[in-house]
Amino acid sequence: MYRNLTIRQKQIVWAWAFLALPVLFYGVIRFYPTGNAILISFQNWNLLGDRTWAGLENYQKLWNDPVFWKVFANTFLYLLIGTPISLILSFVIAYHLDKLRFMHGFLRMLYFLPFMTSAVAMAWVWRWFYQGVPIGLFNNLLASVGISQIEFLNSTTNALPAVLAPAVWAGLGFQVIIFMAGLRAIPTSYYEAAKIDGVGWWTVLTQITLPLLRPTIVFIVVFSSIGFLRIFDHVFNMTTNNPGGPLNATKPLVLMIYDTAFNGFDMGYAAAQTVVLFTILLIVSLIQLRLLRSD
Amino acid sequence: MKTHLKGFALAGLTSAAALFANAASAVEIEYWQYFFDARVEAMEQLIENFEAANPDITVTMTHFPYADYRTKVAAAIPAGEGPDVVQLFYGWLNDYVEAELIQPLPADTFPAAKIDEEFFPMVQAMKDGDAYWALPTAVRSLALFYNERLFEEAGIDGPPATLDELMETAAALTKTDSAGNITQVGITAGMTAQDHHWFREGLVRQFGGEPYTDDYQTVNYNTEAGIAALEFYTNMFMGENPVTAIGFMDEPQAAFKAGRAGMHIDGSFRIGSLDNTRGLKWGVAELPATADGVQSNYSSYWVNAVTTKAEGEKYDAAVKFMEYITSDEAMQIWLDVVGELPAKPSVGMTEANANDEIFGPFIRGLSYANTTKFANESAQRQLLVEMVERMQLEGMSAADSIAIAAQAEQALLDEYYAD
Incomplete structure (x- = not known):
């Protein structure tokens, strides 16, 4: 049987033989649960009893839930504040670090260190930084120079940026490394040509460096937007007693899903939220992939 | 050969049966x-x-x-x-x-x-x-933990017996720095810890209300008693001379453990972790009663x-x-x-047991304790957390805020008991 196949067909057979394991793995670990989650979103289930059909009930509930819209807005705030800030910061750092020779490796390590640190540990340390006197680092500093206290976490306006700051900081190291790789990949001949023509640094930056960094920038934007849309561990650990608080000011979609599923045991409603998150991620990724392809 | 096999199989079966018989007797x-x-x-x-x-x-x-x-x-x-x-x-x-x-x-x-x-x-x-x-x-039930060292330092003889005394004692224990920031609280506060139980089954009842009716299916704290209870509670940190601060030292039990809080309301399950805290001398008293001697607890x-x-x-x-x-x-x-x-x-x-220095106040508390029948404890707690936050962060009145909480909790209960 196998003997009679053409070389091309044999190649296909072998390819599938090797692919069988990952395909099976993905089928069982990824695609089956995804399909199941979509199914559960049309049902009511409290983990203990039978699943009963609910039709679109969970989605209607979601649409009419003011908390969901608040959370939806928060999720995009994380994305819209977090992505540009981390992009600009990491580019500025990478741009200057690239020109620096003195202690280059050491500095690069310092920037990369937070990326390797556990998010849980980092979130708790920052949570304590943000406390009021007598234990909070920032507020103690303020108090020692006679400035009044700032409520970082116990405030509906300051809490979200306060939670976002360590998340941006944690991701910075990775983005700096990617940017530096991108900078190194730009052929030096362009810069030499620019030098011969005698153009200034601003023109070099905007006409050579940035346009040639486009694939890198798109990659980092895609990567960090997905990260900010899925933000959970920083928020959860910095607000454990009042998850996503105060008054849902910091609650992202993933935290709402977790809360609905594992505190409320309302799996159907949680699955509906998951499907919405999945759709958002899908749309964002498709748009960004399109941008990549137009290259 | 075939018969041999049959013999084996038979022997196997009988020994398996014997094993099962053994298992059945134990x-x-x-x-x-x-x-x-x-x-x-x-x-x-x-x-x-x-x-x-x-x-x-x-x-x-x-x-x-x-x-x-x-x-x-x-x-x-x-x-x-x-x-x-x-x-x-x-x-x-x-x-x-x-x-x-x-x-x-x-x-x-x-x-x-x-x-x-x-x-x-x-x-x-x-x-x-x-x-x-x-x-x-x-x-489990609730009681008032107090820091004996801080009591001694402030010259207070013993734990407060009534809610008025609680406020006085707490005021005497509160310390502030020159800028007016609280550096030691008289009593810890935070609905995120055990205070939501103290509020529901303790304060609301003590102020003459009944937090729920209809076997915990109908919310009933949006009443004068409920508002009075909420005002008493928020007055501790929103009044003119606050004796506590929400989120002080991050968590109430952390502040008490660190010796930065004079008093702390918590459950009997906290005893173990306080016992292991070095340098902390603490005592337990029953939850404070009203001036008329009304007591209420949560279990x-x-x-x-x-x-x-x-x-x-x-x-x-x-x-x-x-x-x-x-x-x-x-x-x-x-x-x-x-x-x-x-x-x-x-x-x-x-x-x-009832006169035990540590367990006694908890055990005595059981005789006047009520148990809330929760549909979703963490969600119901969250509603009370937000009730206080609306007052503190958004300046809402106690009456408006408690009405929103009661309505939201009723919706939650209705949904739970609907099927």
């Missing part, structure tokens, strides 16, 4: 609970005692991290695996009954009338008609129940085991090892 039942060091240790002692008294029964205990507990129980029992006797939080009873995971206790061994008489009254939440679904070994508990998986002789063994772990002896062991309070007055109210 019944093995499984017990599940969530993992908490002291609870596991106490249960090990109970199992040892039980097996010594019933040599034909073996009890195997399995424990899980709390986070996985419900999922594992739910998956195992319908599959015919898992526990014969299971531990669950009292608030989950409805869900377990509806999912047919547990069966009622037999009325001949556990007659409802006898249990009504013998156990603290809040256990009656586990009763449906003439049958009890589950019974606790131990219960909660974990119960044990026989699952639907237990049948035949396993069922009989499970019932026997349930009988033992709800006995006076078991309760005393649980108190000594875990520090949780006995569920029967006959054990709790013994001279030694």
Whole structure:
């Protein structure tokens, strides 16, 4: 049987033989649960009893839930504040670090260190930084120079940026490394040509460096937007007693899903939220992939 | 050759049958609970005692991290695996009954009338008609922890007995820096900890209200009493001279442990961790009463129940085991090892226990305690957290904020009891 196949067909057979394991793995670990989650979103289930059909009930509930819209807005705030800030910061750092020779490796390590640190540990340390006197680092500093206290976490306006700051900081190291790789990949001949023509640094930056960094920038934007849309561990650990608080000011979609599923045991409603998150991620990724392809 | 094989097969079968016969004479039942060091240790002692008294029964205990507990129980029992006797939080009873995971206790061994008489009254939440679904070994209640060193330093003789005294004492214990920032609180506060229980079953009742009616299916704290209770509570940190701050040192129990809080309301389960805190000298008192002497407390508990998986002789063994772990002896062991309070007055109210310096105030609190029947405890707590936040962060009035909380909680209860 196998003997009679053409070389091309044999190649296909072998390819599938090797692919069988990952395909099976993905089928069982990824695609089956995804399909199941979509199914559960049309049902009511409290983990203990039978699943009963609910039709679109969970989605209607979601649409009419003011908390969901608040959370939806928060999720995009994380994305819209977090992505540009981390992009600009990491580019500025990478741009200057690239020109620096003195202690280059050491500095690069310092920037990369937070990326390797556990998010849980980092979130708790920052949570304590943000406390009021007598234990909070920032507020103690303020108090020692006679400035009044700032409520970082116990405030509906300051809490979200306060939670976002360590998340941006944690991701910075990775983005700096990617940017530096991108900078190194730009052929030096362009810069030499620019030098011969005698153009200034601003023109070099905007006409050579940035346009040639486009694939890198798109990659980092895609990567960090997905990260900010899925933000959970920083928020959860910095607000454990009042998850996503105060008054849902910091609650992202993933935290709402977790809360609905594992505190409320309302799996159907949680699955509906998951499907919405999945759709958002899908749309964002498709748009960004399109941008990549137009290259 | 063929006959040989047949012989082998036959021998194999008979020996297998013999093995089964052996297994049948010694019944093995499984017990599940969530993992908490002291609870596991106490249960090990109970199992040892039980097996010594019933040599034909073996009890195997399995424990899980709390986070996985419900999922594992739910998956195992319908599959015919898992526990014969299971531990669950009292608030989950409805869900377990509806999912047919547990069966009622037999009325001949556990007659409802006898249990009504013998156990603290809040256990009656586990009763449906003439049958009890589950019974606790131990219960928990709230009390006022106080820091003896700070009391001495401020020249206060003893813990406050009334709510007015509580405010005075707290004011005397509060310290601020030159800029007016609080550096030591008189009493800790935070609905995220145990204060939401203190508010529901303590303050609201003490101010003359009833937090819920209709067997905890109707919210009833949006009343004058409820508003007065909320104003008393928020006055502690929003008044002219605040004696506490929400989120002070991150968590109430952390502030108390660090010796930066004069008083702290918490459950009996906190005793163990405070005991291990070096340099902290603390005492316990009953929750403060009103000026007229009205007292009220909150209690909660974990119960044990026989699952639907237990049948035949396993069922009989499970019932026997349930009988033992709800006995006076078991309760005393649980108190000594875990520090949780006995569920029967006959054990709790013994001279030694009720007058115990540490357990006493908790045990005495049980006699006037109520148990909230939660539909979703964390969501219901969150509503009270937000009730206070709306006042503190958005400047809403107590009356408006409590109305929003009551409405939201009613919606939650309605949805839960709808099906």
